[in-house]
Amino acid sequence: MHNVCLQNYREAAMVISLSRLMKQLGWSFRIITPYDPQRSFIENELKREKLPHDDKVFNVDSFQGNEADYIIVSLVRSGTKLGFLQEQRRANVMLTRCKKGMIICTSRPFVEGVACDSLVGKLAETLGPEAWISSTRIAQIGGRLFK
Numbered sequence: 617m618h619n620v621c622l623q624n625y626r627e628a629a630m631v632i633s634l635s636r637l638m639k640q641l642g643w644s645f646r647i648i649t650p651y652d653p654q655r656s657f658i659e660n661e662l663k664r665e666k667l668p669h670d671d672k673v674f675n676v677d678s679f680q681g682n683e684a685d686y687i688i689v690s691l692v693r694s695g696t697k698l699g700f701l702q703e704q705r706r707a708n709v710m711l712t713r714c715k716k717g718m719i720i721c722t723s724r725p726f727v728e729g730v731a732c733d734s735l736v737g738k739l740a741e742t743l744g745p746e747a748w749i750s751s752t753r754i755a756q757i758g759g760r761l762f763k
Contacts, residue, residue: 622650622654622699623651623657623692624691624694626751627691627722628657629661630690631658631688631690632661632667633751634688635668635688636665636667638686639667643685644684644686645687645688646672646674646679646684646687646688646713647672647673647689648675648679648688648690648710649674649676649690649691650676650691650692650699650700650701651700658690659673676700682713683713683714684713684714684715685716686717687717688719688721689718689719689721689722691720691722691723691726693723693731694723694725694726695730696730697730698731702734704734707734720736722736724748727740
């Protein structure tokens with residue numbers, strides 16, 4: 617059995633961009649991800665980019681019982697396995713921590729395919745196609761994303 621490194625560099629880059637934007641807007645936010653390797657990578661990237669990193673990035677279990685105005689979620693998974701998303705209780709914690717807004721960084725084909733019956737998949741289906749926005753579009757519209 618080999619050890620799978622659960623990191624998604626593309627999602628991490630988007631999380632860093634969103635963190636920079638939210639800092640510029642002066643918004644209170646936290647970042648949640650199900651896997652510690654992704655949490656560590658994002659935290660190190662925030663440090664490297666000289667963005668706030670203390671008390672910013674959590675795995676789902678360590679954030680249980682907490683909340684923030686805005687939550688950025690990095691799901692990490694994009695392939696053929698649900699992983700963490702199979703655990704409905706933990707996925708529920710991840711999706712119920714925001715007071716004002718949440719952005720889930722993920723792969724649309726993954727959510728609409730393998731993860732379609734998960735809580736994230738059901739949320740995406742309920743919100744419809746308008747809820748999806750590409751990373752390119754986020755960069756173009758910046759703070760207007762949240763208005």
